[in-house]
Amino acid sequence: MSNSENEVKMQNLSVEYRLGEAYIPFQSYGKIFDPRTALMNGTLFPELYRPYRVRAEL
């Protein structure tokens, strides 16, 4: 999309977007999954295991 189209879209949304800042807390070494669980969960770290849950229809 060219810039002007962008601006038009922004005005239509009438929402004032501000630039975001990402902050990622430094991970510390805590508990870890056992190997088989880690492999199945796709991560060694319980704090990073957040699968998408199936939710009821909105």
Next chain:
Amino acid sequence: MYSKDMVDLLKEIMAVDFVVYELALFLDTHPNDRRALEDHNNFAMKSRQLREMFERKYGPLILDSVSEFPYQYINNPWPWEIRY
């Protein structure tokens, strides 16, 4: 063609290797984390032991594996032939 024991051992190797990779990546950004390094070294040794155990029983596992004559690597079931 291949035994259940072999598949179980393969799964164990895959799981332990995954942990070694995860810990190595973690240590990239946390080189001073002593406990993570201890776990990494333990799992790396475990991975080597498992691989040696596998190869004693079932022959070469990966390209770097030493093989008896004739070349054994091609005889193993290929990964896509195995029902995990």
